[in-house]
Every structure is written in C-alpha cells, then in structure tokens.
Amino acid sequence: MTTLVWFRQDLRLADHPALHAVLRAPTDKGLIIPVYIHTAETLESGMGTGHGLPEGGAARWWRHHSLKALSKSLETRGSRLVIRRGDPLTGLWQLIRETGATRVVWHRRMEPAAREEDSRIKATLRAEGIEVHSFNGNYLHEPWEIMNKQGKPFQVFTPYWKAVIAAGLDLPSLPAPDALPGVPDTLDGLSVEALGLLPEISWDRDFYAQWQPGETGAWKRFEDFMPLIDDYAEARNLLIGTGVSKLSAHLHFGEISPRQIVRHLLDTRGSVLEPRGVEHFVRELGWREFGAYLAFHFPETVDSPLDKRFLHFAWRDAPEDLRAWQRGQTGVPVVDAAMRCLWHTGWMHNRARMIVASFLTKNLLIDWRHGAAWFMDTLVDADEPSNTAGWQWTAGTGADAAPYFRIFNPVLQAEKFDPDGAFIRRWVPELARLDNRYLYAPWTADTNTLHQAGITLGKTYPAPIVDLQGSRQRALEHFNEIKRAP
Ligand SMILES: Cc1cc2nc3c(=O)[nH]c(=O)nc-3n(C[C@H](O)[C@H](O)[C@H](O)COP(=O)(O)OP(=O)(O)OC[C@H]3O[C@@H](n4cnc5c(N)ncnc54)[C@H](O)[C@@H]3O)c2cc1C
Numbered sequence: 001m002t003t004l005v006w007f008r009q010d011l012r013l014a015d016h017p018a019l020h021a022v023l024r025a026p027t028d029k030g031l032i033i034p035v036y037i038h039t040a041e042t043l044e045s046g047m048g049t050g051h052g053l054p055e056g057g058a059a060r061w062w063r064h065h066s067l068k069a070l071s072k073s074l075e076t077r078g079s080r081l082v083i084r085r086g087d088p089l090t091g092l093w094q095l096i097r098e099t100g101a102t103r104v105v106w107h108r109r110m111e112p113a114a115r116e117e118d119s120r121i122k123a124t125l126r127a128e129g130i131e132v133h134s135f136n137g138n139y140l141h142e143p144w145e146i147m148n149k150q151g152k153p154f155q156v157f158t159p160y161w162k163a164v165i166a167a168g169l170d171l172p173s174l175p176a177p178d179a180l181p182g183v184p185d186t187l188d189g190l191s192v193e194a195l196g197l198l199p200e201i202s203w204d205r206d207f208y209a210q211w212q213p214g215e216t217g218a219w220k221r222f223e224d225f226m227p228l229i230d231d232y233a234e235a236r237n238l239l240i241g242t243g244v245s246k247l248s249a250h251l252h253f254g255e256i257s258p259r260q261i262v263r264h265l266l267d268t269r270g271s272v273l274e275p276r277g278v279e280h281f282v283r284e285l286g287w288r289e290f291g292a293y294l295a296f297h298f299p300e301t302v303d304s305p306l307d308k309r310f311l312h313f314a315w316r317d318a319p320e321d322l323r324a325w326q327r328g329q330t331g332v333p334v335v336d337a338a339m340r341c342l343w344h345t346g347w348m349h350n351r352a353r354m355i356v357a358s359f360l361t362k363n364l365l366i367d368w369r370h371g372a373a374w375f376m377d378t379l380v381d382a383d384e385p386s387n388t389a390g391w392q393w394t395a396g397t398g399a400d401a402a403p404y405f406r407i408f409n410p411v412l413q414a415e416k417f418d419p420d421g422a423f424i425r426r427w428v429p430e431l432a433r434l435d436n437r438y439l440y441a442p443w444t445a446d447t448n449t450l451h452q453a454g455i456t457l458g459k460t461y462p463a464p465i466v467d468l469q470g471s472r473q474r475a476l477e478h479f480n481e482i483k484r485a486p
Pocket residue numbers: 236244245246247248249251252281284285286287288289291348349350351353354357375379381382383384386387388390391394
C-alpha cells in the first residue's frame with residue numbers, strides 16, 4: 001500500500017505519530033511519499049486563519065529554511081520531500097494518481113479555516129475510497145478530551161490547566177526513523193527555492209544570526225535553554241529576553257513537539273510540576289495548548305471578540321497612530337523598542353507583546369484585530385490561536401481576559417522589566433546616551449539634559465503620540481461603558 005504523508009505544521013521526523021503509524025503498520029511494505037503542498041494565497045497551508053491573511057514575510061522566511069532542513073533529514077534517511085504548489089486537494093489527487101497511493105495521513109491542525117479544509121479533504125478522499133488517518137502531532141492533548149464537569153469547554157486557564165494535569169502529562173514521544181523507503185525518481189517535485197518564500201529585498205539579514213529553523217535548530221535552542229530553566233519563573237519577565245526559550249517558532253512549525261519537551265523534562269528532571277522554573281515553563285506550554293483549545297471550541301473568536309459585549313465597541317479609526325505603532329515611532333521608548341525588535345528579528349518577548357498590545361488597544365483605542373494582523377504579518381512564530389488568545393486577553397475581550405481596568409503603564413513596566421535600560425538602548429539607539437532616570441520617559445527630561453544626550457524630541461526621536469495618563473482615563477471610560485452592558 002502506498003501512503004502519502006502530508007507535512008504541514010509538523011516539519012520534523014521525531015515524534016511524528018502519522019509517519020510512525022505508517023512505518024509500524026504490519027501489512028505495509030509499500031511506498032511512503034513525504035509530501036508538502038504550498039498554498040501561497042492564504043495562511044492555510046500550515047498556518048490557517050479565519051481571515052485568510054497571506055503568510056507574513058517573517059514566517060515565510062522560516063518556512064523556507066525549515067523545509068530545507070526537513071528535506072535534508074529525509075534525504076539522509078533514503079527518502080525525499082515531494083514539494084508541490086497549489087490547492088491541497090487538487091495536489092493530493094494528482095499525487096494519488098501518479099503514485100497509486102491508497103492512503104493519506106497527516107496531523108490535525110486547530111486553526112478554524114484549516115480545520116474546515118481538512119474535514120472537506122478527508123470527506124472527499126474517503127468518498128473515493130482513499131484511506132485517511134489524522135493524528136495529534138502538535139499538542140499534548142486533544143481539545144475535546146479536556147472538558148469541565150458539565151461537559152462544556154473551559155474558558156478560564158487555571159481550571160483548564162488543572163484538568164490537563166489530571167489527564168496526564170506523562171505522554172509518549174516517538175523516535176525518529178533511522179531509514180525510510182525511497183521515493184521513485186520518476187515522481188517530480190519543486191525545489192524549496194521555487195516556492196519563492198525568501199524576500200526580494202534583504203530585510204532578513206538579522207534573522208540568520210538569530211535563528212536556525214529546523215529540527216536540529218529546535219533541539220539546540222531547547223538544550224541551550226535547559227541550564228536556564230530553574231530561573232525561568234523570575235527571568236522570564238526580563239525584556240532583554242535572556243531568560244526565555246525562544247522556542248515559539250520551532251513549536252509553531254512543529255520542528256519540536258510539546259510532547260517531546262515534556263518527555264525530555266520528565267526524563268531528565270523527574271517531574272514537570274516542580275521545581276518552580278520547570279513547572280512555570282510547562283505551564284506556559286499550557287497557554288499554547290489553551291489558545292488552540294479556544295480556537296477549536298470557539299472558532300469564531302479568531303476575528304471576533306469572545307466577550308460579545310465588544311461586538312460593537314467604538315474603536316478609534318486612527319491610521320497614523322497605527323502606523324507609528326507598527327514602525328516603532330510612538331515616542332514611548334519601550335513600545336518602540338519592542339516594535340523595532342519585532343521588525344528586525346521576527347520575535348518579541350511575551351511581556352513586550354502585552355505592553356505593545358495594551359498600548360494599542362487601550363492607550364490608542366485601536367481595534368485589537370489591527371494589532372493581531374500586524375503580528376501575523378511580522379512574527380516568525382505567527383500562530384493564529386496563540387496570537388488571537390494573546391490579543392483578546394490583553395484587550396480584555398477574550399477568555400480569561402485581563403480585567404479591563406488593567407492598562408499596562410509602559411513607563412513602569414519598562415522600569416521594572418528593563419531595569420538597566422539595555423533593551424531600550426539596543427533597539428532605540430537614539431536614546432542610548434540618555435540617563436536611566438529619563439530613558440523610560442524622555443519627555444520628562446529638560447531640554448538641556450536631552451541636548452546633552454543628543455536628543456531633540458520631535459526631531460531625533462518622536463514626542464509621545466499620546467498622553468499616557470489622559471489616554472488611560474479615556475480607555476477606562478470607554479471600557480466602563482461596555483462592562484456595564486448586560
Ligand atoms: C498579544 C500577544 C500575541 C501573541 N502572539 C503569539 C503568536 O503569534 N505565536 C506564539 O507562538 N505566541 C504568541 N504569543 C504568546 C507568547 O508571547 C509567545 O509564545 C512567547 O513570547 C514566545 O517566546 P518564547 O518561546 O521564548 O516563550 P517561553 O517563555 O520560553 O515559553 C515557552 C513556550 O510556551 C508557549 N507560550 C509561552 N507563553 C505563551 C502565551 N502567553 N500564550 C501562548 N503560548 C505561550 C510558546 O509556545 C513558547 O515557545 C502572544 C502573546 C501576546 C500577549
């Protein structure tokens with residue numbers, strides 16, 4: 001029996017339940033064809049989005065290199081990745097015709113649009129007598145396994161996570177195959193380069209020093225992080241980003257699975273519920289699970305507020321402010337540092353994401369969907385479920401959301417989580433010579449101090465586009481109105 005193994009958001013060979021099941025099936029001595037079908041127009045082929053946004057440049061860069069890495073690992077095992085482009089169902093049919101395959105396997109995705117597409121493809125193939133099997137390859141548990149006592153989905157993280165722990169974290173992680181059957185030479189495919197995922201203008205220079213997409217890079221990143229894990233609970237909040245794993249894009253593209261991470265921690269540390277650093281790190285993986293869980297149970301929330309009172313919220317239409325935020329030109333140093341870091345590296349620290357999201361949705365009163373779309377366009381780890389959950393949480397419109405009156409003060413946040421100013425100085429070099437007393441709020445410095453640091457507000461660095469106190473008050477009034485609604 002010939003099988004197509006359809007790779008999407010699972011660009012790895014270890015802990016690959018779909019591939020493993022095919023290799024273990026006793027009746028099979030047939031061909032195994034690893035397949036990747038690229039859909040350029042939408043985020044679907046791997047990302048999936050309710051909006052149908054095109055995959056952003058940063059994620060496309062990552063995908064290019066991750067596909068190269070996967071191709072290479074398949075080749076070292078005697079196989080090869082057959083790459084096609086276009087509509088996935090059409091592509092699968094074509095491959096079925098060319099290879100005589102009678103079975104297709106893949107890992108389930110949680111993005112609502114991708115899930116719809118997978119169901120349609122599954123039904124169509126099955127109706128034509130093709131065997132189709134889907135597996136859980138990207139999450140600890142299936143979203144339908146974790147329900148509250150009433151059999152309903154959780155909407156609050158803490159009880160959800162308790163239920164996940166009760167369901168068990170001692171889960172298997174499968175080894176990578178040593179060898180795979182060859183793919184016939186007659187079966188043609190595109191090169192990764194032919195997909196045109198790399199940018200035409202080389203804005204991606206900094207990416208190469210920062211990231212190593214692919215399974216080997218993912219494990220290297222995880223192993224580099226392991227000595228730091230005991231300090232994670234405290235160090236994870238430092239904006240400079242030295243206390244976190246930076247595994248998010250590797251997880252998003254499925255180069256490492258959460259089960260592999262948890263398994264490795266259980267094997268090397270004996271428990272994932274203690275000590276504090278390990279427990280906290282695994283709990284953060286739980287937030288990733290929770291995002292996917294919400295996208296599964298509440299699919300409409302990828303572009304609509306979970307809290308329906310926000311359906312008609314009067315967000316400000318302020319394209320210039322949005323543009324200043326996107327470009328890191330708001331005049332609020334920590335916001336600008338974070339937005340420029342995103343632009344240069346395709347990644348932003350979690351606390352920085354919360355600060356810039358709060359600034360956009362509360363201080364600027366701009367619809368969270370604009371922010372979410374920008375993140376999807378610029379993050380290497382652009383992941384619709386985690387992104388939606390993060391934005392809705394910060395905007396106060398989602399599940400287990402931050403209370404509406406929680407408006408991050410970007411100056412206090414920066415003082416606390418960038419205490420030596422290294423993060424701001426790294427990304428906003430115009431302010432590098434300013435004393436820490438003024439670095440977080442340069443508008444409080446007198447002209448002489450600014451002059452000595454080589455700064456003219458409004459010229460060398462923007463004056464703040466919004467008054468932090470006044471805009472906080474405005475947000476509270478707007479949100480109060482909504483929260484009073486039934
Ligand atoms: C507004 C906003 C938007 C976000 N958009 C995305 C996104 O598009 N893609 C994405 O992967 N994460 C997103 N996050 C979650 C989080 O910021 C990133 O996962 C994290 O910063 C990645 O860095 P890390 O790998 O070093 O995380 P670590 O702190 O090392 O955590 C380990 C892993 O746990 C997961 N994780 C950690 N925190 C969260 C969280 N709050 N929510 C979900 N998963 C989490 C990630 O997979 C991460 O790699 C968003 C958060 C916010 C507030």
